[in-house]
Amino acid sequence: MKTDTIRAPVGATSRARRLLSRVISWIAEREEKRLSRLALAELTDEELADIGVTPAQARREAAQPFWR
Template sequence: MPVQRGFAAGLKRFVWRVIGWIVQYEEKRLSRIALSELTDEQLADIGVTPSEARREAARPFSS
């Protein structure tokens, strides 16, 4: 049954890869939401202009 083991291992790698993509997507989504909620003073503290923050927050999550 080596074919089944190979298939199972490939499936496991695929599932972990999909989970990784989901985690990255969610991290980007939450970061952009947080960025959009910062005040102008908070943005200045991190060296980001309000227009840069709006542009980044408006980007699609796949980017």
């Protein structure tokens, strides 16, 4: 007994994999930014001064949405 199978066009699978890879990379980059901003928000004024950032600059950066 023969069954018919539906196959994706040639190249469609590799395009889908590349797209999925780019989406996963974008999500990972956004998560890294989010975590960095959370850490920045927790630094003391002295720690911020050590890295050359003012408290106002740190607050502005920490307030950015994750997609920026």
